[in-house]
Amino acid sequence: MLPNIMTIRNKIRASALISAIISFSAVASDAADPYLWLEEVEGVKALNWVQEQNKQSLKILKADARYPQLYQISRVRYNF
Numbered sequence: 001m002l003p004n005i006m007t008i009r010n011k012i013r014a015s016a017l018i019s020a021i022i023s024f025s026a027v028a029s030d031a032a033d034p035y036l037w038l039e040e041v042e043g044v045k046a047l048n049w050v051q052e053q054n055k056q057s058l059k060i061l062k063a064d065a066r067y068p069q070l071y072q073i074s075r076v077r078y079n080f
Contacts, residue, residue: 037045061067074080 037043038049040046
């Protein structure tokens with residue numbers, strides 16, 4: 001028979017490591033999510049944030065000389 005490569009000591013260490021990882025995962029998942037409010041897709045705070053992001057994006061897009069032409073093409077192609 002081949003000798004057991006993993007000794008009892010190594011098995012105990014592996015078990016302790018797995019337990020620590022599981023414990024850390026549980027603690028990490030319980031941590032407060034600072035962006036949880038974005039999950040409320042119809043919430044006032046989330047909608048205001050999206051509106052502000054859209055303003056910033058539109059400002060950048062309109063600064064590009066190609067924007068008017070691409071905007072017209074997308075209106076025809078995507079019917080909006």
